[in-house]
Amino acid sequence: DVKVTQSSRYLVKRTGEKVFLECVQDMDHENMFWYRQDPGLGLRLIYFSYDVKMKEKGDIPEGYSVSREKKERFSLILESASTNQTSMYLCASSSPEGRHQPQHFGDGTRLSIL
Amino acid sequence: AQKVTQAQTEISVVEKEDVTLDCVYETRDTTYYLFWYKQPPSGELVFLIRRNSFDEQNEISGRYSWNFQKSTSSFNFTITASQVVDSAVYFCALSEAGGYQKVTFGIGTKLQVIP
Numbered sequence: 001d002v003k004v005t006q007s008s009r010y011l012v013k014r015t016g017e018k019v020f021l022e023c024v025q026d027m028d029h030e031n032m033f034w035y036r037q038d039p040g041l042g043l044r045l046i047y048f049s050y051d052v053k054m055k056e057k058g059d060i061p062e063g064y065s066v067s068r069e070k071k072e073r074f075s076l077i078l079e080s081a082s083t084n085q086t087s088m089y090l091c092a093s094s095s096p097e098g099r100h101q102p103q104h105f106g107d108g109t110r111l112s113i114l
Numbered sequence: 115a116q117k118v119t120q121a122q123t124e125i126s127v128v129e130k131e132d133v134t135l136d137c138v139y140e141t142r143d144t145t146y147y148l149f150w151y152k153q154p155p156s157g158e159l160v161f162l163i164r165r166n167s168f169d170e171q172n173e174i175s176g177r178y179s180w181n182f183q184k185s186t187s188s189f190n191f192t193i194t195a196s197q198v199v200d201s202a203v204y205f206c207a208l209s210e211a212g213g214y215q216k217v218t219f220g221i222g223t224k225l226q227v228i229p
Binding site for chain 2: 035
């Protein structure tokens, strides 16, 4: 069965800290995505990656960066956490471009910035 | 730019009632894909269905059915004889044919099925 694993279910950090959210998939998918989910706003794409070391900005990349050093792992980095980055973060993966396969999601990380 | 509208933010129904979740989309592409996902309280989004723009046949899977109408740019989802386990947030999503499978999600409809 396919599996996307996010490193933490709940995380509490302080303003100004550098925060790492990790995501690992075991499906050998090329595409990986980071979203944040906020009430009334749905899912908004932060960054996505279609291959190792490749990344593309999504709709709301400001304040975030990503790293994809290995195919199975996609990390989201909050360079200097701020309270407005308190949110639910969802990682997803999918098989390659052109087939528009459904995305497989992790359980999410609920991040609180104090 | 593509857009997905789910006008119903929250719906409550009594168990065994039928319920329809609306989804209206906007796109300039002639080739695109539509999806529905379910997010139960546990948090993980679960894929339910994918439909491409050339396939307007309605689909039924058990108590779930989907009505795709290009003329009204709608892709509605009906649950027949709802059950408490159907309580979740449901997302409609749109992916255009080009690009790297960037998907636009609606804001979601929270369905509560009351026993």
